[in-house]
Amino acid sequence: MTDRTCDVVIIGAGTAGLKAYKAATARGADTVIVERGPGGSTCTRVGCMPSKLLIAAARTAHQARHADTFGVRTGTVEIDVPAMWARVRRERDRFVASVLEDYHAIPDAHRLHGVARFDGADAVTVNGIRIVARGGIVIATGSTPIIPDSLDAVRDRVHTNETIFELDHLPRRMAVLGAGPLGLELAQAFARLGVKVSVFDPGETIGGLSDPQANDAAIRALGQEVDLHLGVEAEATPVEGGARLSWNGGAVEVDLILAATGRKPLLGDLDLDSTGLERDDHGTPLFEETTRRCGNSNIFxxxxxxxxxxxxxxxxRGGRIAGDVAAGGAAARKLPALAIAFTEPxxxxxxxxxxxxxxxxRIGSAKVCDNGRATADGHDEGVVRLYADRDGTLIGATIVAPEGEHLGHLVALAIDRGTDAATFADQPWYHPTIEELLQSAARDLAGIED
Structure with a gap:
């Protein structure tokens, strides 16, 4: 077996892997990146970008249908389905191409195509070549959708986010299994495009919202557009031309099923047993947040x-941290978590x-229906919930609101800066804006009367 030595090995050329490569090489490290597939990120191929393109089309149709609320007559709204899918895929492919440009710009000597497997804690084998890493090895192999075994009988009707964007039509009716962010985004998008959508989840919450007031607000808002079946386990059986979803209390026949039941890390081919790493119950290596280092090893x-x-x-960010530390850099600081589902709200x-x-x-609240800008724009569902410690310093938030994505960034910045609720409320919040919801919630939290 041929041996090769370098400073850093990166396994996977998606978002994390490419950022790790750039960070390591920026420190002058001799770096090799290994990719088993075509390269490119989950986000651009089958995640963030195609879903947002579909959401944009759906939003446009929804706004056109509801224009009469504002005294605007638009006539019948029709979906040119081939044209819609063509735009989704055309723009998706453009995003993918931009990522692949970065991948193919890596010199051939530093870019290997093949399956990487660990050979101990400091080396991998690729295509019969054993590569020893002096500095570290970064695992950036991504994830894959989970399809429940309960769908085996109707597997020909099941899609995931990795196949749904290749449709050439719109189903008449569809079921979405999983009321997490991905399931809700696509459920609402298809509903706005004229598809009858039923969402099933064994839990009682949607979008991962654990705040009861926020969860109730989200259910009220999204329940107006899709049929939500929470707290149920649906059984799928084949019927002519589709599948039947049955649960305690009802049944529905659908043309297709979207499995949005989570994703699992792609680690199976790495031979992690040879590394001696400590792993969780699912086989994923344990790691430290500020370095992405696995235990005391040189594996990230x-x-x-x-x-x-x-x-x-x-x-x-994780890729940049791992690549930088593997090449001799220092640990990074911790940042507030930020997660957004691009439903409306x-x-x-x-x-x-x-x-x-x-x-x-301490908790402060503000209702969307009390915000002047939101009601002017025709929105009345949602709530902003700000959380602070006992001293009033902001530590978190749950937001169900139109343009909530922008509010979330402001709260994340405030938390990172160690801002207290009273100071956060005493900012130049322009009127009338959705951002005033943050001021109202902060004033409520701080006990400041309007």
Whole structure:
């Protein structure tokens, strides 16, 4: 077997892997990146970008149908389905191409195509070549959708986010299994495009919202557009031309099923047993947040492969951290968590989750229906919930609101700066804006009367 030595090995050329490569090489490290597939990120191929393109089309149709609320007559709204899908895929492919440009710009000597397997804790084998890493090895292999075994009988009708964007039509009726952010985003988008959508989840919450008031607001808002079946286990059986979903209390026949039941790290081919790493019950290596280092080893893990905050900005930052530290850099600082579901209203969680709040936490609230800009724009569902510690310093938020994505970034910045609720309220909040919801919630939290 041929041996090769370098400073850093990166396994995977998605978002985390490419950022890790750039960070390591920026420190002058001799770096090799290994990719088993075509390269490119989950976000651009089958995640963030195609879903947002579909959501944009759906939003346009929804706004046109409801224009008469504002005295605007638009006539019949028709969906040119081939044209819609063509735009989704055309723009998706453009995003993918931009990522692949970075991948193919890596010199051939530093870019290997093949399956990497660990050979101990400091080396991998690729295509019969044993590569020893002096500095570290970064696992950035991504994740894959989970399809429940309960769908085996109707597997020909099942799609995931990795196949749904290749449709050439719109189904008449569809079921979405999983009321997490991905399931809700696509459920609402298809509903706005004229599809009858039923969402099933064994839990009682949607979008991962543990705050009861926020969860109730989200259910009220999204329940107006899709049929939500919470707290149920649906059984799928084949019928002519589709599938039947049955549960205690009803049944529905659908043309297709979208399995949005989560993703799992792609680690199976790595031979992790040879590394001696400590792993969790699912086989994922344990790691430290500020370095992405696995235990005391020189192995790092970043992106969806570590099953921690599986969103693009965390994958990108995690890749940069892992690549930098593997090449001799210092640990990074911790940042507040930020997660956004791009439904309308947006579902946003920042910092400390409601379920993890200390017993002496303080909470402030503001209702969307009390915000002048929101009601002017025709929105009346949602709530902003700000969380602070006993001294009033902001530590988290759950937001169900139009344009909530922007509110979430402001709260994340405030938490990172150690801002207290009274100071946060005493900012130049322009009127009338959605952002005033944050001021109202902060004033409520701080006990400041309007």
């Amino acid at each position: 893990i970043a992106g969806d492969a570590n099953a921690w905050r599986p969103v693009l900005h965390e994958a990108a 947006n579902l946003v969680q920042v910092g400390t989750d409601f379920g993890d709040l200390p017993d002496d936490a």
